[in-house]
Amino acid sequence: MSTRRLLIAACGFWLVLWLPPARSALESDMALHMALQMPLLIVLGVLLAAAARHDEPRWLASADWLGIPGIVAVVLGTSFWMLPLALDQAIADFRFDLVKFLTLPILVGMPLGLSWRRMPPLGRAFIWANFIPKLGAVGGLYLGAPTRLCAYYRIDQQELAGWTLIAVAIALGITWFIAAFIGWTPSCAQQASRHSAEGAGRQRAFGGASAA
Amino acid sequence: MTMAVTAGRTGRTAISPRAAVLAYLAVAGVVFLLMMLLGLTMRLAQAQWIDVPPNFFYVVMTMHGAGMVGIAGLSSAAVMWHFVRRHDPVSTAVFLTNLVFFLIGAVLILGAGFIGGFGAAWTFLFPLPAHSGGLWSVNAAASYLIGLIFIGVGFLLLHLDIARGILSKYHGLGAALGVKQAFGLAPAEAGPPPAVTASTMALIANILGIVVGAAVLVISLVNLYVPSFTFNTLAAKNLIYYFGHTFINVTIYMAVIAVYEILPVYSHRKWKTNWAFYLAWVLSTVFVLTVYTHHLLMDFAMPTWTLVAGQVISWLSGLPVLLVTAFGTLTVVYRSGLRWNPAAALVFLGVAGWAIGVIPAIADGTIAVNSVMHNTQWVPGHFHTYLLLGMVAMVLGFMTYLTNPQPRYGFAWLGYWLYLVGGVIFVIAFLLAGAASVPRRYAVHVAQWLPYDRIGSIGAALAIAGVLILVVRFFVGMRTAVLAEDPIG
Numbered sequence: 001m002s003t004r005r006l007l008i009a010a011c012g013f014w015l016v017l018w019l020p021p022a023r024s025a026l027e028s029d030m031a032l033h034m035a036l037q038m039p040l041l042i043v044l045g046v047l048l049a050a051a052a053r054h055d056e057p058r059w060l061a062s063a064d065w066l067g068i069p070g071i072v073a074v075v076l077g078t079s080f081w082m083l084p085l086a087l088d089q090a091i092a093d094f095r096f097d098l099v100k101f102l103t104l105p106i107l108v109g110m111p112l113g114l115s116w117r118r119m120p121p122l123g124r125a126f127i128w129a130n131f132i133p134k135l136g137a138v139g140g141l142y143l144g145a146p147t148r149l150c151a152y153y154r155i156d157q158q159e160l161a162g163w164t165l166i167a168v169a170i171a172l173g174i175t176w177f178i179a180a181f182i183g184w185t186p187s188c189a190q191q192a193s194r195h196s197a198e199g200a201g202r203q204r205a206f207g208g209a210s211a212a
Numbered sequence: 213m214t215m216a217v218t219a220g221r222t223g224r225t226a227i228s229p230r231a232a233v234l235a236y237l238a239v240a241g242v243v244f245l246l247m248m249l250l251g252l253t254m255r256l257a258q259a260q261w262i263d264v265p266p267n268f269f270y271v272v273m274t275m276h277g278a279g280m281v282g283i284a285g286l287s288s289a290a291v292m293w294h295f296v297r298r299h300d301p302v303s304t305a306v307f308l309t310n311l312v313f314f315l316i317g318a319v320l321i322l323g324a325g326f327i328g329g330f331g332a333a334w335t336f337l338f339p340l341p342a343h344s345g346g347l348w349s350v351n352a353a354a355s356y357l358i359g360l361i362f363i364g365v366g367f368l369l370l371h372l373d374i375a376r377g378i379l380s381k382y383h384g385l386g387a388a389l390g391v392k393q394a395f396g397l398a399p400a401e402a403g404p405p406p407a408v409t410a411s412t413m414a415l416i417a418n419i420l421g422i423v424v425g426a427a428v429l430v431i432s433l434v435n436l437y438v439p440s441f442t443f444n445t446l447a448a449k450n451l452i453y454y455f456g457h458t459f460i461n462v463t464i465y466m467a468v469i470a471v472y473e474i475l476p477v478y479s480h481r482k483w484k485t486n487w488a489f490y491l492a493w494v495l496s497t498v499f500v501l502t503v504y505t506h507h508l509l510m511d512f513a514m515p516t517w518t519l520v521a522g523q524v525i526s527w528l529s530g531l532p533v534l535l536v537t538a539f540g541t542l543t544v545v546y547r548s549g550l551r552w553n554p555a556a557a558l559v560f561l562g563v564a565g566w567a568i569g570v571i572p573a574i575a576d577g578t579i580a581v582n583s584v585m586h587n588t589q590w591v592p593g594h595f596h597t598y599l600l601l602g603m604v605a606m607v608l609g610f611m612t613y614l615t616n617p618q619p620r621y622g623f624a625w626l627g628y629w630l631y632l633v634g635g636v637i638f639v640i641a642f643l644l645a646g647a648a649s650v651p652r653r654y655a656v657h658v659a660q661w662l663p664y665d666r667i668g669s670i671g672a673a674l675a676i677a678g679v680l681i682l683v684v685r686f687f688v689g690m691r692t693a694v695l696a697e698d699p700i701g
């Protein structure tokens with residue numbers, strides 16, 4: 001797809017999500033809100049990143065050392081929007097919801113799309129290994145909470161959301177495991193071997209240095 | 213020359229991989245000794261030869277458990293890394309990062325115990341850390357849990373890096389495990405080296421275990437500070453043992469690499485890998501992820517099928533790898549003309565200790581036996597057998613192998629025999645006490661139990677003296693070992 005088309009598609013997609021029918025439907029339920037609407041907004045940002053990749057300013061690319069700043073933004077952004085308070089505010093105040101609609105694509109999705117490829121395999125794996133238990137723990141906390149944590153959601157919705165997050169965490173974990181087990185990561189594997197070839201060279205150098 | 217220049221140009225401090233391994237082992241030697249002294253303290257207290265206030269006994273028990281489990285992981289990771297590095301590109305920087313995280317975690321845990329008085333056992337079963345009865349503060353419990361998180365993160369990085377290295381060479385973890393060879397779909401000669409297979413199983417088990425552990429640690433932390441957040445205690449117990457059992461169980465699968473690599477060096481025979489070898493590792497990989505359920509045999513609220521499964525898996529779990537290892541060990545050693553030295557003898561002892569320790573463990577994994585033996589000293593009896601005389605023996609063998617290429621072994625032989633004889637007395641005292649229904653985790657023992665405690669104390673003291681000798685000679689040999697190649701022949 002050309003850059004322009006991608007861009008138009010992304011904007012259309014955004015509008016559909018923002019317009020009341022889709023928005024109120026997805027936000028009326030806590031589980032849908034967390035496990036569908038937000039991921040969709042992030043996916044949107046990833047699409048934008050794909051469109052913008054060729055126009056990315058050089059300074060940005062070089063400032064984003066190993067993709068770490070970008071991924072830190074992703075981690076902070078997603079963590080924030082998992083908080084009950086943030087969910088509540090988004091429903092109470094449409095301006096706050098707009099903030100969500102802007103930050104999730106731009107401060108989470110786009111950095112994800114741009115920085116992820118810069119991150120070395122070890123970093124990526126580490127992010128996965130942190131994200132999965134975090135989802136599980138947040139899900140567990142929603143289940144273990146003594147009261148409703150959100151003013152706008154019923155306790156049964158909160159419970160459903162908790163279970164949904166746990167289910168997503170388990171599903172992600174299993175997928176990740178199967179992918180690694182059968183070796184379904186062609187691009188990662190290539191990169192990995194490139195990195196490791198460098199690593200091996202360096203290590204051989206060290207071995208030589210210390211034996212000398 | 214060119215190589216040295218290259219190293220200079222990368223501009224990093226050149227800690228050689230070998231020095232890094234020795235650093236791990238140096239830490240391990242010291243920590244093992246200190247933790248053994250804590251163990252002896254408990255035994256002497258139970259024997260009523262020294263006076264230890266009961267609440268301090270539980271601090272010591274917690275520190276001994278957590279410290280031993282942690283250092284077992286660290287030292288066996290050194291074995292694994294040293295040998296897997298020969299086959300796959302792994303990062304020395306990540307390896308050292310794990311050591312740093314471990315030390316930070318250890319400080320937090322020791323502080324929690326010896327300053328904060330934390331004594332909820334290394335298993336930190338929910339919600340005990342939050343119910344101290346005034347013996348420790350919330351912050352002390354949190355310090356313990358955060359210490360565990362640090363150690364977990366370090367190991368996570370290490371295993372992920374090894375996974376990266378392995379994946380760069382093998383197409384998937386399944387291939388690195390030897391799944392095809394296991395089912396006869398590919399010739400065994402083309403299979404991965406044993407060190408790669410074992411490291412793959414270790415990383416699969418530990419990464420999953422740590423991910424689960426991280427979630428339950430965070431939940432426990434929240435519960436500490438906001439007690440109104442409560443969780444299903446049985447679910448929490450499942451998660452904790454998934455993490456805890458797996459972590460300690462995996463240490464033996466990492467340490468056993470020392471057997472595969474060291475015995476062949478001295479016996480001049482290759483460790484032969486056949487389909488059975490790979491099948492055993494594949495099976496044990498599946499089992500190690502499910503075997504933790506034997507900790508729940510007394511939890512009547514668990515669905516029955518999980519208990520039945522837990523029981524069957526407990527019988528089977530260790531066996532495949534143990535059998536191929538024991539068999540392989542015998543074929544490598546038998547009539548090979550191997551000239552015994554302490555390093556070879558230690559790893560050989562490791563296999564024997566593991567094999568013997570598993571027998572009472574399997575008995576205990578049977579529900580009928582478990583309802584009698586559960587929480588008796590039978591349990592420390594069996595796990596000390598395969599940890600102290602199995603896993604630790606393999607690590608000590610590795611330490612000896614790296615640091616003493618010369619055949620001046622007299623001192624080491626003395627250490628070996630003290631450690632072996634003392635260790636055997638020590639574990640038999642536990643097992644006999646267990647058979648007589650002496651409960652485990654009791655700070656104060658009644659008069660009828662004292663004979664076991666006293667014999668156990670004497671055995672422990674002898675074993676510690678032996679380990680001290682082996683560790684001292686490791687430190688003496690360390691300076692030259694940094695520069696040496698692995699001893700051949």
Ligand code: HEM
Pocket residue numbers: 247248250251252254255273274276277278280281284333334335589592596599600604638651652653654672675676
């Ligand atoms: C000479 C060496 C050792 C001595 C004297 C010793 C002594 C003890 C004693 C007295 C106990 C408490 C028994 C009871 O419950 O009544 C214990 C528990 C334990 N030991 Fe050891 N031990 C030694 C080595 C090891 C090693 C090498 C490991 C692991 C690598 C280990 C891991 C543990 C663990 C995990 C517990 C359970 C703690 C708990 O119940 O929470 N020990 N040890």
Ligand SMILES: [Cu+2]
Pocket residue numbers: 457503504506507
């Ligand atoms: Cu267990």
